[in-house]
Amino acid sequence: MRKWIHRGLKGLSLTTALFVFQACYGTPMTAPEEDYLAAPETEVVDEALQDAAQSGELLQEGVEEIAE
Amino acid sequence: MIGRLLHRAFRANETAVHELNYLFWECTTRCNLHCRHCGSDCFAASRDVDMPLEDFLRAFDTIPAAERAHPFTVILTGGEPLLRPDIADIGKALRGRGVGWSIVSNGWFYDEAMHRKLMAAGLGALTISLDGLEEAHDWMRGRAGSYARAERAIALAAAEPRLAFDVVTCVNKRNFQELDALHDRLEALGVKQWRIFTIIPIGRAAEDPEMHLSDAEFTALMEFIVRKRREGGKMKVTFSCEGYLGRYENQVRDVPYFCHAGVNIASVLIDGHICACPNIDRDAFSQGNIYEDSLYEVWEKRFQPFRDRSWTRRGRCAGCKVWRDCLGNGMHNWHGDCAEVLNCHYGKILNKTV
Numbered sequence: 241m242r243k244w245i246h247r248g249l250k251g252l253s254l255t256t257a258l259f260v261f262q263a264c265y266g267t268p269m270t271a272p273e274e275d276y277l278a279a280p281e282t283e284v285v286d287e288a289l290q291d292a293a294q295s296g297e298l299l300q301e302g303v304e305e306i307a308e
Numbered sequence: 309m310i311g312r313l314l315h316r317a318f319r320a321n322e323t324a325v326h327e328l329n330y331l332f333w334e335c336t337t338r339c340n341l342h343c344r345h346c347g348s349d350c351f352a353a354s355r356d357v358d359m360p361l362e363d364f365l366r367a368f369d370t371i372p373a374a375e376r377a378h379p380f381t382v383i384l385t386g387g388e389p390l391l392r393p394d395i396a397d398i399g400k401a402l403r404g405r406g407v408g409w410s411i412v413s414n415g416w417f418y419d420e421a422m423h424r425k426l427m428a429a430g431l432g433a434l435t436i437s438l439d440g441l442e443e444a445h446d447w448m449r450g451r452a453g454s455y456a457r458a459e460r461a462i463a464l465a466a467a468e469p470r471l472a473f474d475v476v477t478c479v480n481k482r483n484f485q486e487l488d489a490l491h492d493r494l495e496a497l498g499v500k501q502w503r504i505f506t507i508i509p510i511g512r513a514a515e516d517p518e519m520h521l522s523d524a525e526f527t528a529l530m531e532f533i534v535r536k537r538r539e540g541g542k543m544k545v546t547f548s549c550e551g552y553l554g555r556y557e558n559q560v561r562d563v564p565y566f567c568h569a570g571v572n573i574a575s576v577l578i579d580g581h582i583c584a585c586p587n588i589d590r591d592a593f594s595q596g597n598i599y600e601d602s603l604y605e606v607w608e609k610r611f612q613p614f615r616d617r618s619w620t621r622r623g624r625c626a627g628c629k630v631w632r633d634c635l636g637n638g639m640h641n642w643h644g645d646c647a648e649v650l651n652c653h654y655g656k657i658l659n660k661t662v
């Protein structure tokens with residue numbers, strides 16, 4: 241029951257802010273993976289990804305996804 | 309009143325569900341600065357060796373993928389995380405598991421090359437600490453040039469659309485007078501989020517009168533944040549989660565006070581101890597150790613002192629009329645024998661610090 245309430249509230253856009261928190265010595269929460277991958281890349285990131293790809297650094301599956 | 313009751317119900321429900329969303333990893337205790345307020349025992353050549361990445365991943369992998377909440381962020385903290393030579397490998401390993409990661413940094417090593425390297429490894433969020441304009445910041449950080457390096461990092465991060473980025477400032481007697489100027493400087497640098505907190509009176513900070521705001525100054529700080537939020541500039545100013553603020557609740561933050569430590573927040577500390585926020589007294593509140601226990605099992609089965617705060621009804625909190633909203637303030641305000649809460653923000657606002 242409690243999990244249903246939690247999921248239900250989380251699904252309501254008006255209450256989303258309630259689930260976003262940050263500890264004093266922490267960072268903002270990262271965007272969900274899908275949003276992160278869909279975000280526009282800057283030139284800096286593009287270049288960095290190309291550099292990393294050329295130097296064979298991008299072997300990890302997750303980072304290859306970011307480059308796609 | 310209805311809002312307060314609803315929030316209490318929401319908090320009770322979240323506590324019962326205790327979804328893990330926010331995992332600190334104290335990946336090093338080495339640091340290149342000598343901050344006056346540092347709560348941790350950091351020095352350039354720390355006696356603790358950095359925890360190997362494989363050890364952290366072994367602990368992390370005890371969290372079943374199906375149970376991993378969304379969003380989920382691993383926050384690399386220290387010490388100064390950018391002192392780790394394998395920082396990009398750490399990020400790639402986490403992104404390889406579909407997890408967002410972030411760093412809290414003093415900005416010293418955050419130049420363009422570092423920015424490119426970290427973005428390529430999937431850095432999702434970043435917090436840079438800035439404790440005033442140049443003189444005040446360098447005084448607080450104990451090293452000339454710290455301000456210039458932090459400002460360079462801030463400019464780079466603020467221009468990066470993929471980063472959830474903010475600047476955090478610990479307000480003390482020195483920087484208190486220059487908050488307006490600091491605000492304008494950060495806004496000019498393109499910062500969108502500025503978070504303010506105050507010192508925890510422990511360790512070196514407890515003995516240093518320059519670190520502490522008087523009750524009147526603390527209330528003036530609240531008024532400053534209210535004013536900046538009303539002005540509605542390009543940069544949002546927020547007070548941290550550190551304590552219950554009575555009449556300032558809902559005026560200085562986006563959501564009411566809720567200490568998420570142990571409810572949604574856990575940490576893996578440098579020696580493997582499992583706790584909640586790293587600024588909590590680790591001797592008093594660690595719940596296990598990744599070298600002996602399963603991180604996920606500890607999260608599921610222990611953590612009672614965080615999820616049932618009734619034990620905080622002691623000392624000045626025992627007869628407090630707002631205890632149900634405050635629950636004894638943030639967990640980081642309880643240290644040692646925990647006989648008394650270290651800091652009562654509500655009391656400061658009422659000018660009743662004892």
Ligand code: SF4
Binds near residue numbers: 625628636651
């Ligand atoms: S006395 Fe304790 S419970 Fe009451 S406001 Fe202060 S810290 Fe919170």
Ligand code: SF4
Binds near residue numbers: 264566567585639640
């Ligand atoms: S322990 Fe302190 S920093 Fe952590 S969530 Fe609670 S109030 Fe915030």
